[in-house]
Amino acid sequence: MSDFDVTAADTIDLARLRRFVAVAEELHFARAAKGLRISRQALSATVIELEQELGTRVFVPGASPTQLTEDGAALLVHARALISAHEQAERERIPEAPASLRVGFVPGVTVTKWARVWDERLPDHPLEVVGIAQAEQVAALRDGRVDLCFVRLPIERDGMHTIALWQETPVAVVQKDDALSLLETVTPADLAGERLQDSTDLDLAAETLALVAAVGGVSVVPQSIARLHHRRDLVYRPIADTPFTEIALAWPTGTHSELVEEFVGIVRGRSANSSRGTAVAEPARRATGTPARKQRSRTGQARKPAAKQQSGQGRGRKNVRRGR
Known part of the structure; x- marks a missing residue:
């Protein structure tokens, strides 16, 4: 029985172990070399160096087709484990890509100002802006092509949150x-x-x-x-006396995403320092430390005449201009 210690392969670089595994799995030097995109001679030289370093034969000399020795079969199992562990460590070392948000918009809508605010407030979270055909505005939300979409009403609102934004002339x-x-x-x-x-x-x-x-x-x-x-x-x-069309921001109900909430807040005009969903209580006025205002005596004081109401007060405000 061989006294080969398979852990001797722990010190061999993974590039050579990968070449050995390729031959051991193909059991054909030419096919393995083609898959590795190296010459057959270079692959044979790697195997010879490997056998010399380990002090054992990993392939049966002169066998046709190629065959693994008992030590070679043990090395294959160990080499696969070493390569798998290395790849797993590499995956864990690579940081996950930052969460991103996809926002759609139908023709005629410009989202530049909100995208600019997003980039200023959340530079680490990419915002992908996607043009959506109006005929696809609801489908794009339902099938997940976008997380939110600037839509043109009316739409099928079942399962949708909507915020009306402005009317179009x-x-x-x-x-x-x-x-x-x-x-x-x-x-x-x-x-x-x-x-x-x-x-x-x-x-x-x-x-x-x-x-x-x-x-x-x-x-x-x-x-x-x-x-x-x-x-x-x-x-x-x-055109006067004609119904306006309306633009709204829509997203599926049941969406629980902080990035969606952030974008909705930006569109609604929420400032960067405002809290989301929680009203900040106004500080209570201190009961002590503020001197009470003294009541002035009316004795000897002339009562001031009541101010006249300015003409024009109470008139209605001018109509707000609609449309963009």
Whole structure:
């Protein structure tokens, strides 16, 4: 019985052990050399050096096909264990990639300002911004392509959180020499006799506007879409008395992610120092140490006349301008 001590291989570098394992598994020097992308001669030289260092034969001399000796079979088991342990240690040594967030947006939405704030506050967590076709906005959330998405309402809200953000002004896009281009604002009555190009699919807005430029007519789209696909041969005019479209931030219910909460807070305008979900109590005023205000005697004092109410008070505030 051989007195070969397999632990002698512990001092051999892993590169040579990997070459030995390749031959021992293939039992064919030429195929092993091809898999290792080295010459057969270099592989044979490595095995010879290995046998000399270990002081034993690991392959049966002159055997065809190649065969492992008893010591070679023991070395194969030990070499595999050494290589596996080394690879495991390497995996544990490599730090995990920082958590990232994927945010989608439909055409017409610009997310630059929120991405900038994210990079300032969470530079160690990459933010991936993904353009999503409007027809895919809900599917992208449900199948996990994105964690949150800026969507254009309405959407199927079952299983979704949504935060309404802003309304989009509808505009009529016409050729530059069209009579409607002379108006500052058009009305539905102005559009009554016009040929309306179908613009219900906003993912095809560029093609629709190209059709308007080519053959005329009117395309009604959100102002952001008109800006996104701006053409020099077209103009757009806001439409009065027409329902606005609305942009919202949406994400699936049941999502428990600190990064999602952070992004929602950024979109809502939460400052970097504000606490998330916990109201900070206002410090109570100290009961002692503040002298009480003395009550002034009314004796001998002339009572001041009541201030007159300024004209115009109580009027309603100006309407907030809607749309972007």
